[in-house]
Amino acid sequence: MRNAAGPVGDRSLLGRLAALGTRQLWWLSLAVVAVLRAPSFVVRLVNSDEASIATMGMVLDHGGRLYHQTADRKPPVVPYLYAAVFHVTGSFDLRPVRVLAALVLAATAVLLASEARRRSGRDVVGVAAGVLFLLAFAAFFPDDAQAASFELFMLLPMTAAVVLAGRDRPLAAGIALALACLCKQTAITTALPVAYLVLRGRGPAGLRGLVVGFLAPIGVAAAAFGPGPFLLWTVTGNGGYLRGQGALVGVIVRAVAMTAALTGLEIGLVALCFVALYKRTASLDLWLWLISAMVAVTAGFRFFGHYYFQLLPASVLIAAPILVGLSKHWRNLALGTLAAPAFVCTLIGFFPTGDAASIPYRQIADRVRSVTRPDDQVFVWGDLPEVYWSSRREPATRFVHTGFLTGNSGGRQNGAGADANGVPGSWDMLSQDFDKRLPDLIVDTSTTDIRQQQYYPLSKTLLWPIVMSHYRYVGSVAGVRLYHLSPARS
Numbered sequence: 001m002r003n004a005a006g007p008v009g010d011r012s013l014l015g016r017l018a019a020l021g022t023r024q025l026w027w028l029s030l031a032v033v034a035v036l037r038a039p040s041f042v043v044r045l046v047n048s049d050e051a052s053i054a055t056m057g058m059v060l061d062h063g064g065r066l067y068h069q070t071a072d073r074k075p076p077v078v079p080y081l082y083a084a085v086f087h088v089t090g091s092f093d094l095r096p097v098r099v100l101a102a103l104v105l106a107a108t109a110v111l112l113a114s115e116a117r118r119r120s121g122r123d124v125v126g127v128a129a130g131v132l133f134l135l136a137f138a139a140f141f142p143d144d145a146q147a148a149s150f151e152l153f154m155l156l157p158m159t160a161a162v163v164l165a166g167r168d169r170p171l172a173a174g175i176a177l178a179l180a181c182l183c184k185q186t187a188i189t190t191a192l193p194v195a196y197l198v199l200r201g202r203g204p205a206g207l208r209g210l211v212v213g214f215l216a217p218i219g220v221a222a223a224a225f226g227p228g229p230f231l232l233w234t235v236t237g238n239g240g241y242l243r244g245q246g247a248l249v250g251v252i253v254r255a256v257a258m259t260a261a262l263t264g265l266e267i268g269l270v271a272l273c274f275v276a277l278y279k280r281t282a283s284l285d286l287w288l289w290l291i292s293a294m295v296a297v298t299a300g301f302r303f304f305g306h307y308y309f310q311l312l313p314a315s316v317l318i319a320a321p322i323l324v325g326l327s328k329h330w331r332n333l334a335l336g337t338l339a340a341p342a343f344v345c346t347l348i349g350f351f352p353t354g355d356a357a358s359i360p361y362r363q364i365a366d367r368v369r370s371v372t373r374p375d376d377q378v379f380v381w382g383d384l385p386e387v388y389w390s391s392r393r394e395p396a397t398r399f400v401h402t403g404f405l406t407g408n409s410g411g412r413q414n415g416a417g418a419d420a421n422g423v424p425g426s427w428d429m430l431s432q433d434f435d436k437r438l439p440d441l442i443v444d445t446s447t448t449d450i451r452q453q454q455y456y457p458l459s460k461t462l463l464w465p466i467v468m469s470h471y472r473y474v475g476s477v478a479g480v481r482l483y484h485l486s487p488a489r490s
Helices: 013-018 022-036 048-061 077-089 095-120 123-138 150-166 170-181 185-225 227-234 236-242 248-265 267-279 284-297 305-325 328-348 361-370 386-391 426-436 450-455 464-470
Strands: 377-381 441-444 471-477 480-485
Touching: 013 123, 022 095, 022 123, 022 328, 048 077, 048 386, 077 095, 077 150, 095 123, 095 150, 095 305, 123 267, 123 305, 123 328, 150 170, 150 185, 150 284, 150 305, 170 185, 185 227, 185 284, 185 305, 227 236, 248 267, 248 305, 267 305, 267 328, 284 305, 305 328, 361 386, 361 441, 361 471, 361 480, 377 386, 464 471
Parallel strands: 377 441
Antiparallel strands: 441 480, 471 480
């Protein structure tokens, strides 16, 4: 008979939690998530990725179509989740979106707990997996952990794909894997453990259901948005982003620095995984899952902190049985090494960090709002989608930032971007957008060093003659220059 609390008489925290009912554990998970994500319910904006998705959500909420009126090099699910929340709440406030993100995070923890319990036959191992996941997620840098990101929403269907494959449901596993990829493309690496589990359970015949389940949602998405635009913005248009730019030494330094920093924050989880490797306690599919996630982390060689989220589900399933098997002293030490950074990072999350603290986007957005009308459209030359979202002014083009044109993007050597690294045909798309309607206001950030934009001056592009002949300079704010469409051209 299964012992719910592990060893007889186990009065440890994990043992007591394991004695709770399923409904109680679900509510407890929500409470823990609410505490660890408290900054996200207070802070107005966490990072630029949220601003990009929110900008797309604004356009979609007003009837726009993804990959046509607004676009990013990402699949469609997350922008439409933002748009749905905006529509329901009647506001572009990001905090309701983060409530949805918190629910998704809690559901992922519960799913991992269920899977760990199924694999081990012990409730206490399931509880350990859920606790490890929530603490490990919160122990990331606040501008990653507190955001409602592509990677966060990807975790639930990605985990479901592995769980369903392990429970001999290849068709459902394929559907879940497709939904994960429609949140973020790197989920495709999870096909390795999923295919392995299907082959182990049903042999080659099982792969047919997996493939059908995967291709059906992808095909529906391609048909809905147009096969060409869908393929461009989710696959073929990513070549320049994935292509290596700049010195190899810089990439290596960035990889080592980020990996070392996150290893320090997640040292408890990392140590447990190494013990599992030494003792050979984890099954092959979990190691395949972890290795596939490592491949995803290296995509584009940028090593942003939120890329590492994909490592967590496999890691906690590997680590949970080891944690439960430790003595009380070592178990508390392992949990403490995760809980301490989790709560420290949570506290830091109440204060703006990084670009949110250093870039005066609100000041710029306030000025944009003051010189435009609510139905005016704005074009920001640069990588500052925060201006669109904060000013509540829609982009005049499909581009939420101009890195798609210049090849400029984060995680690269300053000024290393080039047109060849942009989205193929992007300048033609921009021309089409300008032909339909000229922006009512152009915001030129290339007169500043905001996100390397000084290397891509607007005055050196084909747009500059249009600015000179159709626009008048109306002032600057924080070094950013504003050009308003001349009345005769409106």
